[in-house]
């Protein structure tokens with residue numbers, strides 16, 4: 013249990029956490045154990061200070077309780093809290109191990125900032141604290157991904173290692189490969205894991221042959237984690253199904269909704285340009301005017317292909333109801349922590365965050381509480 017949760021339950025801990033904050037100087041040596049504790053405590057303090065109970069306490073404290081009492085209670089409780097540092101220690105060690113497995117790699121994400129597939133990949137990298145650089149690809153000239161001879165879509169992830177460069181394509185495949193690599197904590201090397209996701213030729217409904225990776229949505233479990241599917245349900249099964257649903261269904265509802273009218277399309281492009289590297293440039297202006305026009309026209313075609321209702325919002329609401337229903341009373345699809353399905357659905361919806369379509373979605377579905385929980389979980393991981 014984090015200090016923050018304890019503090020929330022027990023007013024004495026409020027004092028204690030404040031004491032710890034006071035005791036942790038801003039200029040602790042970066043990278044040391046002490047520094048890591050300081051980071052944890054500051055993070056807990058930050059979260060704590062956003063709670064109502066904290067503001068009530070801090071107001072009453074300001075009202076003037078005795079200094080002596082405060083010093084004694086802070087000191088006693090400060091000592092008491094040392095017991096919890098041990099737990100933080102273990103967590104830190106685990107985190108250090110996680111970070112170490114990326115030490116010899118240089119990871120680069122070639123992306124469009126607002127593409128849902130790229131957002132999905134980026135969210136995964138951020139949540140699992142994989143150090144990476146991102147390169148924004150020019151949507152027309154694509155000179156940044158010239159190295160990729162056949163595959164011209166984004167995201168592309170390159171991983172430079174001692175053995176050379178690995179080039180990974182397709183958001184879900186990238187996530188599964190990296191997820192499996194982390195699961196095995198570097199015990200299996202990356203080339204071996206990539207080879208565990210082979211391409212197979214299949215024939216689609218129209219009789220055309222295509223290459224697919226059959227286990228694309230699966231994290232390959234360690235022997236010890238495997239469950240007997242005759243007696244238990246494998247949580248990876250649900251995770252894989254919802255990840256597939258995100259790619260096959262949810263993601264296709266985004267463009268028709270974001271670019272539903274020219275006005276909405278223009279607002280979306282203005283918002284994206286504001287966030288991206290073309291802000292304040294002539295390319296940004298062209299993107300706003302003509303990009304919005306192009307996407308508005310394209311979204312009409314996408315609507316015909318992927319949407320059932322005349323009002324595209326209804327399809328989006330329906331999809332979110334479906335997700336909410338499957339979540340039930342669970343905090344996340346992954347239980348107490350987000351799993352890859354949570355991160356994928358979140359990332360795809362995140363593309364609309366700040367736009368009219370997202371406001372409508374929040375008003376017409378019960379998606380907000382879960383969405384905010386995932387957002388918070390990602391932020392917490394990043395502030396670690």
Ligand SMILES: N[C@@H](CCC(=O)N[C@@H](CS)C(=O)NCC(=O)O)C(=O)O
Pocket residue numbers: 124127128129151164165166167181182183184
């Ligand atoms: N299945 C791929 C789909 C990737 C995809 O369609 N990306 C779009 C951007 S959202 C793309 O690059 N389209 C080609 C283009 O923009 O020229 C994935 O999951 O990564």
